Structures are given as structure tokens and as C-alpha cells.
Amino acid sequence: MIRRQKTLLTLTAATALVLLAGCSKPPQAALDVMNTTLGEAEAAAAGEYAPDALARAQEAIAAVNTEMAAQADKFALTRSYTKTAELAAAAQQAAADATQAAAAARQKAEQDAAASLETATAALANAQSLIDTLAACRRTPKGFAADLEALRGTLDGLNGQLPAIQEAIAAQKFLSAVSLGQALTGQVTTLTTDLQGAKDRIRC
């Protein structure tokens, strides 16, 4: 009697173990949410605006995949996806953080791009004003008119770059627009320095 009870107990325990092992499947829902969230981060241009946060999310997803592969290599009865689920949740959070960071950085870049365009436009207007002042000078040295024409040409060339910034903003390439604006402002500043120097030299 006691022997039969022991056998029955062993069989019951084995069956429970098999059933338990049979229930240990990859946490598909968590993985799906993780992948969807990563897709959202990429769609939010996290690669451009929050590359570090995106890299962290991708590393977290790589850890999930490593853990999945490690479990897949195990005997079916000993697999456990508890850690996988935890890692997937962390990766999903990292992807969500990347999305949020990208949105914030994009918004800031958009504002920076607009400011950059404004700064460049103002710098160009200032240079134009200095040229106009110089052109109106009564006493100018010999060869000044030719120099002034060259300076006007330089301003023409720089003015011709403004549409590139506007186009970058229209195409929502805000970081590119910021870079273009900074470069243009730098060039205009050099021109303005030359103009101011000329103005001081001829006491205009």
C-alpha cells in the first residue's frame, strides 16, 4: 500500500514537472511590445536625435536575444523564460525612453534650426547694412569701389546659402539645418569683421 502511494506520488510529481516545463514558453506578448516600442523609437528618428538612447535600447534587446538563445539551447524541461520576460520589459522601457528622448531632441532641434535661420538672416542683414554704410562713405581710398564690389559678391554668395537652410527645415532635417545655419553665420561673421575693419580704417 505504502509502495503504491509512493509510486503514485512520484508519477504525480513527474507529471506536474512536465506540465510546468511545458508551460515555460517565450514571453511572446512582452517580446511583441518590446519590438513595437523599438519600431516606434526608430520611427521617431531616435537614430538621428537620440542615438545614445537608441543604442541602449538596442543593447537591451540584444541581451533579450542572448537570453532567448541560451534558453533555447537548454533541455525543454529545464527552460525558464522568467529572466527573458524581465529583460524584455527592461528593453521595452529603454526603447520607450529612446522614443521620448528623440521626440524631445527633435523638438529642440526644430527650435534650434529656426533660431539658426533667424541668426543667419540677421547676420546677413547686418552685413548688408555695413556694406550700405561703406558705399555711402564720402571719402574712400583708391580701389575701394572694386573692393566693395568684391565684398558685395561675397555677401551675394552667402545670401545664396539661406535657401539651403530653409529647405532643410522644410524637409525636417533640423540638425542639418542647424549645422548649415551655424556655418553660414560663421562665414557672415568673418565678412562682417572685414567690413567693420574697412569702416574703421577709412573712418566712415
Add this chain to the structure above:
Amino acid sequence: MLAAGACHEAPAAVSVSQNQAAVATAAVLTEPPNDEPRNDAATVIPGSAAIPAIPAIPALPEPSALDLWSIELMGAAGDLGRARGELATPGLGRQEAAWIARSAFLLEMARRVAAAGDLEEATRQATLARAEVGRVHERWLGLHSRFSDPEQLRLWDRWVDDTFSEPSSGTVLVIDKVNRRLDVYRAGRRWQSMPVELGSSGLERKLHIGDRATPEGRYRVVERRSGGRTRYHKALLLNYPNSEDVARFRAFARHSKRRFAGPGGMIEIHGGGGQGRDWTDGCVALADQHMDRLFELVEAGTPVTIVGTYSR
């Protein structure tokens, strides 16, 4: 008075420089086919001593993206420096300065892109910068090659000499295009010099209507204009085109794919100058005060010889 053709046309298009990247390509030495004798030790020609074998030169590796960027960056910086120097020479001005500014901007952007790690895009932008600034050099070459040609210089000197041997009232005008100068001669001696401005393509020799070039040749004043008869203060109308100009135009028109109405006309020496740049449609412009002085010295029939430059 405007010369034939609009005075405010857009500047003539200049072909974009084909100045491409000077890319160092690897020299690949090909091995001879297996069935040919190899020159491993020495080649012996009958009746001669053995020629030592030439050691094989190892193939150079393909240039890296960093190599290409460095080459293009240095090239663009050098081209920009050259163009800035060329800009100071007569005949180049506002348009060329604009090209230089655009090129400098492109190069700055290329540097930024390189700093961000995209050397391929940086190299592409530097190539664009070189192409832009290459237009300045092309313009400079186009303007100056004629002015150092000994044959051309002799021809211009001869025109000037012939002008002085002609019977005239004593006043002769010689316009030196390169030096942007109008010399007034009286009794064979230079009496006054006045700064002038030319057509916006003034250093080129006028060929056809609308080319904005200033003609070169021997002409005469055919009419003095003042008051309401000119837009530019006072004017001296020349007898352009002369028979040589017409012949040159006809020869050009025969071989040109485009059709032009003629060699142009209404070339004047007029006021409205002093702008510090070449801006007319081919006429020669003086500041109004200089025009006033010149107007008093010149009458219909006064010889006017326009040359690239001259040595008298």
C-alpha cells in the same frame, strides 16, 4: 544710351569646372600570362650583355576614405587660396567673389561633415567646393590668356602705332582694357588718363550682339551726344562694327550652332561710370566728371583705338 542688347541681362552662364578630385589611384602591375617567358633574372638579347631584371614594384593599396578626404580638402583649400588671389586682378569682381564665398561655405560644411565621421559625404562636398571655385580660375584663365600672347600684343601695338600715323585733329583716344584706362593723346603725347569701366564681359573681344564684351579695334567717334540724347550723362558714339568686326562676326556665325542677329552696335564711351566694376553692355563708361572733360576734347572723327593692352 545702351548698346544693342539689354544692359541688365543675367550674367552669361559659365560652364562649371570639371575640376574633379585628384585621386591617387593605385598602380596595378599586371603579371605576364603564364605561357609567356618571365623576366625573372635577366633578358638576354643576342649580341648584347645581359640586362638586369627590373624588380617588381608592389601594387599600391587603394586610397582610403581618409586619404581621399585629405586630398580633396587640401585641393579645395589650395584652389580657394588661388581664387582669392585671382580675384584681385582686373576683370574679376562681384560674381567671382560670390563663387568664392559659396565655395568657402561648402568647404566649411565639408569639414563639419568630416568631423561627424562621414568622410565620403565630406569628400563629395569638398569636390563641389572645388568645382565652384574652379569657375573663378576658368574665368581668370579666359580673361588673361590673350593678354600674354606675344602675337596679340604686337597686333595691339601696331593698331596703336597706325592710329598715330593717321591724319587727325591731333586728339587720339586709346583704351587699354586690361588696365581699365582711357589715354588721351594730343600731338602724339599722352595728355591725360582716365579710369574706365567696360562691359560685364569686357575683357573678352566683342563678337556678337548681347555678349557684353567690349570691342577691340580701330574706331572713330561718329557722334557726340548730350542732354536727352543719352541715359549716361554724355556719350561719344563709335563706328562699331567696322569692316573687320563684321567679317569676324560672319566667320563666327557660319560655324556657330546658335543664331545671332549681328555683331551688335551702339558702342559708346559714356558717363555713369565710377562704379568700380564692369557693368555695361560693352560700352566704355567714365565717371561723369571725366566724361565732361573728355567731351570737350573730342569731336566727330576723333580716332579711338581699343586694345587689350599696349606698350607705347
